[in-house]
Amino acid sequence: xxxxxxxxxxxxxxxxxxxxxxxxxxxxxxxxxxxxxxxxxxxxxxxxxxxxxxxxxxxxxxxxxxxxxxxxxxxxxxxxxxxxxxxxxxxxxxxxxxxxxxxxxxxxxxxxxxxxxxxxxxxxxxxxxxxxxxxxxxxxxxxxxxxxxxxxxxxxxxxxxxxxxxxxxxxxxxxxxxxxxxxxxxxxxxxxxxxxxxxxxxxxxxxxxxxxxxxxxxxxxxxxxxxxxxxxxxxxxxxxxxxxxxxxxxxxxxxxxxxxxxxxxxxxxxxxxxxxxxxxxxxxxxxxxxxxxxxxxxxxxxxxxxxxxxxxxxxxxxxxxxxxxxxxxxxxxxxxxxxxxxxxxxxxxxxxxxxxxxxxxxxxxxxxxxxxxxxxxxxxxxxxxxxxxxxxxxxxxxxxxxxxxxxxxxxxxxxxxxxxxxxxxxxxxxxxxxxxxxxxxxxxxxxxxxxxxxxxxxxxxxxxxxxxxx
Amino acid sequence: xxxxxxxxxxxxxxxxxxxxxxxxxxxxxxxxxxxxxxxxxxxxxxxxxxxxxxxxxxxxxxxxxxxxxxxxxxxxxxxxxxxxxxxxxxxxxxxxxxxxxxxxxxxxxxxxxxxxxxxxxxxxxxxxxxxxxxxxxxxxxxxxxxxxxxxxxxxxxxxxxxxxxxxxxxxxxxxxxxxxxxxxxxxxxxxxxxxxxxxxxxxxxxxxxxxxxxxxxxxxxxxxxxxxxxxxxxxxxxxxxxxxxxxxxxxxxxxxxxxxxxxxxxxxxxxxxxxxxxxxxxxxxxxxxxxxxxxxxxxxxxxxxxxxxxxxxxxxxxxxxxxxxxxxxxxxxxxxxxxxxxxxxxxxxxxxxxxxxxxxxxxxxxxxxxxxxxxxxxx
Numbered sequence: 113x114x115x116x117x118x119x120x121x122x123x124x125x126x127x128x129x130x131x132x133x134x135x136x137x138x139x140x141x142x143x144x145x146x147x148x149x150x151x152x153x154x155x156x157x158x159x160x161x162x163x164x165x166x167x168x169x170x171x172x173x174x175x176x177x178x179x180x181x182x183x184x185x186x187x188x189x190x191x192x193x194x195x196x197x198x199x200x201x202x203x204x205x206x207x208x209x210x211x212x213x214x215x216x217x218x219x220x221x222x223x224x225x226x227x228x229x230x231x232x233x234x235x236x237x238x239x240x241x242x243x244x245x246x247x248x249x250x251x252x253x254x255x256x257x258x259x260x261x262x263x264x265x266x267x268x269x270x271x272x273x274x275x276x277x278x279x280x281x282x283x284x285x286x287x288x289x290x291x292x293x294x295x296x297x298x299x300x301x302x303x304x305x306x307x308x309x310x311x312x313x314x315x316x317x318x319x320x321x322x323x324x325x326x327x328x329x330x331x332x333x334x335x336x337x338x339x340x341x342x343x344x345x346x347x348x349x350x351x352x353x354x355x356x357x358x359x360x361x362x363x364x365x366x367x368x369x370x371x372x373x374x375x376x377x378x379x380x381x382x383x384x385x386x387x388x389x390x391x392x393x394x395x396x397x398x399x400x401x402x403x404x405x406x407x408x409x410x411x412x413x414x415x416x417x418x419x420x421x422x423x424x425x426x427x428x429x430x431x432x433x434x435x436x437x438x439x440x441x442x443x444x445x446x447x448x449x450x451x452x453x454x455x456x457x458x459x460x461x462x463x464x465x466x467x468x469x470x471x472x473x474x475x476x477x478x479x480x481x482x483x484x485x486x487x488x489x490x491x492x493x494x495x496x497x498x499x500x501x502x503x504x505x506x507x508x509x510x511x512x513x514x515x516x517x518x519x520x521x522x523x524x525x526x527x528x529x530x531x532x533x534x535x536x537x538x539x540x541x542x543x544x545x546x547x548x549x550x551x552x553x554x555x556x557x558x559x560x561x562x563x564x565x566x567x568x569x570x571x572x573x574x575x576x577x578x579x580x581x582x
Numbered sequence: 583x584x585x586x587x588x589x590x591x592x593x594x595x596x597x598x599x600x601x602x603x604x605x606x607x608x609x610x611x612x613x614x615x616x617x618x619x620x621x622x623x624x625x626x627x628x629x630x631x632x633x634x635x636x637x638x639x640x641x642x643x644x645x646x647x648x649x650x651x652x653x654x655x656x657x658x659x660x661x662x663x664x665x666x667x668x669x670x671x672x673x674x675x676x677x678x679x680x681x682x683x684x685x686x687x688x689x690x691x692x693x694x695x696x697x698x699x700x701x702x703x704x705x706x707x708x709x710x711x712x713x714x715x716x717x718x719x720x721x722x723x724x725x726x727x728x729x730x731x732x733x734x735x736x737x738x739x740x741x742x743x744x745x746x747x748x749x750x751x752x753x754x755x756x757x758x759x760x761x762x763x764x765x766x767x768x769x770x771x772x773x774x775x776x777x778x779x780x781x782x783x784x785x786x787x788x789x790x791x792x793x794x795x796x797x798x799x800x801x802x803x804x805x806x807x808x809x810x811x812x813x814x815x816x817x818x819x820x821x822x823x824x825x826x827x828x829x830x831x832x833x834x835x836x837x838x839x840x841x842x843x844x845x846x847x848x849x850x851x852x853x854x855x856x857x858x859x860x861x862x863x864x865x866x867x868x869x870x871x872x873x874x875x876x877x878x879x880x881x882x883x884x885x886x887x888x889x890x891x892x893x894x895x896x897x898x899x900x901x902x903x904x905x906x907x908x909x910x911x912x913x914x915x916x917x918x919x920x921x922x923x924x925x926x927x928x929x930x931x932x933x934x935x936x937x938x939x940x941x942x943x944x945x946x947x948x949x950x951x952x953x954x955x956x957x958x959x960x961x
Contacts, residue, residue, distance in 0.1 A: 233653075236653060242666045259664065266656075
């Protein structure tokens with residue numbers, strides 16, 4: 113019986129093995145084979161690329177060691193692609209001393225190939241684009257990059273398509289990038305010149321420090337914008353140990369970082385991740401991911417008293433009344449005294465070395481706002497009139513973010529004192545500044561290189577001042 | 583047979599039958615249709631590259647079963663190198679030149695089937711050089727007798743025969759020589775002529791003095807195999823005057839003021855004595871470019887230092903460095919050529935000299951525009 117049981121068990125096992133061996137493959141999950149799906153995917157992306165005129169913008173990045181570059185591609189069904197760019201490396205192809213962006217456009221071939229997925233390959237050399245993948249030494253650096261060059265890609269895994277945006281990944285170096293559809297009638301040269309102009313206007317060398325503002329008002333101090341190699345550190349943090357760097361590219365309508373910015377609001381302990389920014393009508397850059405996060409320069413009445421900057425009166429863009437009326441009276445008085453005398457310019461700035469000492473340890477002073485008209489008058493025994501800076505000193509009163517007033521108590525330097533006695537309108541000008549409050553505005557909150565200062569009591573009276581570095 | 587044993591017997595039969603069923607039940611699997619899309623591999627006449635693609639199909643694929651790959655596929659390269667594609671224009675030029683100077687030559691000299699049998703199956707054009715960490719650049723690769731990669735195609739200038747020869751034509755024959763010796767070994771005797779003089783790492787630092795060691799190029803001194811391929815390739819593509827120069831340099835003596843271990847040692851083949859005062863302490867080596875030759879009153883060629891005279895106003899006499907390395911560079915090179923010649927004749931039935939003669943003629947007489955027309959005239 114025992115033997116029979118054993119044999120039965122063996123039989124049962126053999127039978128179940130037999131049945132298992134008949135357990136064929138699962139029913140296909142997909143209707144098509146892997147190769148067919150890959151081929152379909154290739155055709156899908158090829159059609160997307162040539163659709164609607166086939167023009168695309170690529171936000172191209174190589175490594176974190178350099179900014180990004182904008183390229184325009186026009187894909188044709190016959191396998192050709194026109195690639196246009198506007199950067200200094202295109203200029204270096206023909207001029208070894210070139211330092212400025214130069215437009216270039218050339219035709220080569222493209223193809224969506226099937227690898228382990230659909231891959232967009234620019235498979236014949238395009239001098240304006242493949243230069244970033246060329247292993248030759250980069251001409252304008254001190255390092256010898258022979259063997260790797262910029263480390264750029266020219267084959268891209270096609271990851272996703274959504275809302276006229278292609279999400280791609282450099283096949284060799286793994287950098288994620290974005291391609292966005294551009295209207296077919298866009299002129300490449302015009303479009304890319306506008307990108308260059310936007311880059312020049314966004315981060316101005318005269319405003320070296322800007323801020324990344326978080327929703328609570330917490331800020332990061334940002335520098336390096338002009339080179340698009342931006343450094344960030346929390347305003348309340350340490351500029352050395354807490355600085356992080358991110359490279360970016362200026363697009364046709366904003367800014368994109370190569371990698372997302374990882375930010376922390378230390379006031380609310382809220383983390384933020386942002387990567388792309390859109391140019392807002394007020395000139396700031398507003399995060400597309402969180403519109404409460406933006407890049408701006410300092411608040412405007414802080415900017416006026418930034419001791420690293422100075423502001424020069426722009427007569428052409430100022431109204432006739434108010435301060436300019438006093439300006440004109442002084443100018444007339446000088447000319448009346450001598451036809452060779454003149455009011456040359458009016459400069460204003462904040463001098464933080466003046467005023468009472470507020471910290472005996474650091475010898476920090478309260479600072480004074482300085483109005484410095486330059487007049488051309490006769491000085492001492494010199495035969496010809498000389499330029500003389502006359503300085504008047506003010507205390508600053510600020511309201512909110514964009515109102516500022518200057519309290520004048522008669523402080524002036526010796527040149528101002530001497531010339532005020534000779535030309536009474538000089539003191540009138542200085543005194544007038546102390547009688548009004550100004551509302552400050554600007555065309556660009558990120559690059560406020562020009563400020564409009566309107567009298568709060570009469571907005572039709574305003575002056576315009578242009579920034580320069582002190 | 584007892585009843586008991588009968589039971590066991592029947593049971594065993596039953597088990598055997600069930601096992602057999604379990605296996606045979608799987609035997610109805612059939613090969614399915616191909617998973618690949620059923621598409622004809624037809625060239626698209628509207629493609630911008632149709633003319634070249636058609637010419638390549640007609641002249642390489644259909645004749646030699648060879649894919650001439652000019653559209654870069656990075657995955658088909660060594661990913662350790664940073665490489666870029668070739669330009670379309672240079673690809674076209676190199677395609678027609680490769681056929682004219684390589685495939686057509688072998689077809690004529692070795693017969694039409696030779697390259698069909700032994701030629702590569704893929705030629706891959708790459709726009710840039712492949713840089714090694716040593717700084718040297720790779721101009722060509724022959725991989726497993728199947729694939730030949732030609733690099734630096736974007737630097738190609740068809741109007742400069744010297745660079746065309748050095749960077750492209752020579753590379754074709756060099757890589758093909760590799761394919762041949764990877765198929766049939768060359769005599770090991772070849773490896774005995776320069777034992778101890780190869781330097782796989784530092785050959786890039788070597789200059790003209792390599793000829794006196796018995797190498798046709800510095801790269802030949804990298805290894806036996808490169809020596810063999812370089813010997814054949816240079817024999818085929820270099821002109822008579824270029825060969826005369828190699829023999830001249832190979833016959834010279836060479837000396838350096840540096841240590842022989844110094845990678846950057848510069849070797850000279852001429853020297854002079856300061857102020858013409860003969861003595862070891864006055865000996866200075868001099869570059870050949872600073873030497874000029876003049877026939878003296880007795881009809882003997884004398885060597886002098888350009889633009890230099892001694893304190894008496896006499897020209898400074900220059901002397902050739904004695905050849906003391908114990909190597910007859912000319913003889914070694916000739917022996918290597920002879921081995922290659924014999925091996926090609928006996929193993930492959932190829933006449934190396936006829937090959938050279940044909941290539942020399944074609945190198946000097948090709949009309950680039952005519953060659954291009956083969957492609958551009960395609961309708």
